[in-house]
């Protein structure tokens with residue numbers, strides 16, 4: 284079925300309808316998770332409309348200045364951060380939030396009620412690519428709170444990926460897509476800008492059985508371990524490999540994982556020796572690795588640190604980094620094998 288025929292006509296399913304249908308699986312649901320997901324979709328529409336005007340920032344004014352309408356122009360990542368925050372701070376659904384952009388947990392202002400959920404997010408992942416018109420994205424995960432009531436605490440945020448109740452990403456590319464899961468398979472929605480609605484365009488997403496691409500910043504190969512270097516040779520068809528994959532790397536995790544999900548293969552950002560302050564690579568466990576591993580596993584794949592499942596790692600701190608390997612299970616498991624053999 285073509286994209287246009289999937290998203291138009293009598294079979295048209297909007298994100299709202301889809302989220303509500305998901306809620307029907309749980310007769311006791313309060314609707315709070317449903318509303319939370321719907322607000323993330325709303326934030327995405329606002330962020331998408333700004334990212335599409337990104338190149339105009341220089342004309343209309345830059346961060347810290349006013350544009351021709353007299354409004355202050357924010358940098359896009361600040362805009363994404365404040366949009367997600369403002370849509371969620373007062374709803375009574377969250378006990379706290381945490382963002383890649385904020386040092387500490389984000390409390391709910393005392394004048395508003397607190398709720399049962401925790402939202403963690405990377406508001407604009409890949410933002411250094413914006414100047415080059417490359418796809419960027421938002422990554423998110425939702426947990427149930429662990430403390431009983433009152434303001435959320437670190438204990439509510441520092442949960443392992445096994446505790447995620449919903450997660451996914453938005454990609455702001457040639458079209459805007461929301462891809463998410465509540466633990467019952469993965470669904471993809473494409474924003475139809477003419478009606479301002481996300482429409483179900485990719486139901487029940489599964490990784491293709493045949494891997495096609497490997498995706499890593501090979502410019503850093505000299506900083507990689509022996510195991511990761513040999514693994515890369517294996518992906519290229521050496522080291523006794525039965526497959527030979529094509530290389531694709533954008534440098535925007537959302538876009539690279541999106542292609543891996545739909546095209547098959549592996550995306551990895553391993554540990555490296557490039558920066559002694561970041562021995563575990565660049566990516567953040569809570570805001571990048573865990574939500575993506577959760578989603579990829581829901582689509583039949585696997586997410587690993589190179590030594591075991593990402594979802595088993597309990598974060599010790601908010602901005603902890605981790606090596607990441609996500610994609611087809613057998614391809615990711617091969618990374619674990621090479622690392623176990625060569626990187627003792």
Ligand code: AFP
Pocket residue numbers: 407408409410411412500534535536537539552565566
């Ligand atoms: P920015 O948000 O600073 O652009 O970083 C993006 C990112 O966190 C992730 O989206 C990419 O996969 C990764 O960094 C790219 O890092 P390298 O530039 O080191 O390859």
